[in-house]
Amino acid sequence: MDHVFRALADTTRRDIFQRVIGGGLSVSTLADDYEMSFAAVQKHVSVLERAALVTKERHGREQIVHGNLSTLRRAAALLDAFEEIWIGRATKIAEILGEKGSAT
Amino acid sequence: MDHVFRALADTTRRDIFQRVIGGGLSVSTLADDYEMSFAAVQKHVSVLERAALVTKERHGREQIVHGNLSTLRRAAALLDAFEEIWIGRATKIAEILGEKGSAT
């Protein structure tokens, strides 16, 4: 999870991820749209890959980058779990304050 | 957003966040449960604070750390937006494949 959130903690990488989750794109196609060097984009893709947010599939001389939805969902689930804790607390507070009008 | 995801990209910080979203805790109370120094925990809290994931409220000589749900929700919404893009793509693929049995 450290790797996943770290990978998402960069605007360029979130942009790359957003683009490839909409459909696979080659590394050079991705790189064309950023001001930085090709190698820099390559590194960003590698960070996303290490986090399992994307996978690469070789096709001839091109390397196609695909988004990995399952890892995204694991991250989203974690954030939801945090919110659940909050809801749990809110429920407890409601219980403590006394459930006026409640059927419990 | 960079700050938010970066703040979440550390196990200790996610643990701190989880604890304080369940109810405010002082920095020293938090620090007691980790092997690292008090100053290190202080820094972690500061990273969470910079990301607006937590706020600090002084109470006597103690500093109470509270979780900030709205920032959490903004992050969760971003991840959901990525999934929406995927769903959009899946819908398009379904359209391309031809909607057998569909009423459209």
Added chain:
DNA sequence: ATATTGTACAACCATATGGTTGTACATAAA
């Protein structure tokens, strides 16, 4: 056969991160 394209990888640099220890100071307890 030669040139171009797409990728990989290493070396290098500046800055950020995650940890430490030490000092200082205000608040609370003895």
Added chain:
DNA sequence: TTTATGTACAACCATATGGTTGTACAATAT
């Protein structure tokens, strides 16, 4: 008043990050 507690902050260190340039090589065009 003296002592203990809770926090703040600076200085320092090792390692990671985000960028660069340069080199190498396989696949595709010309």
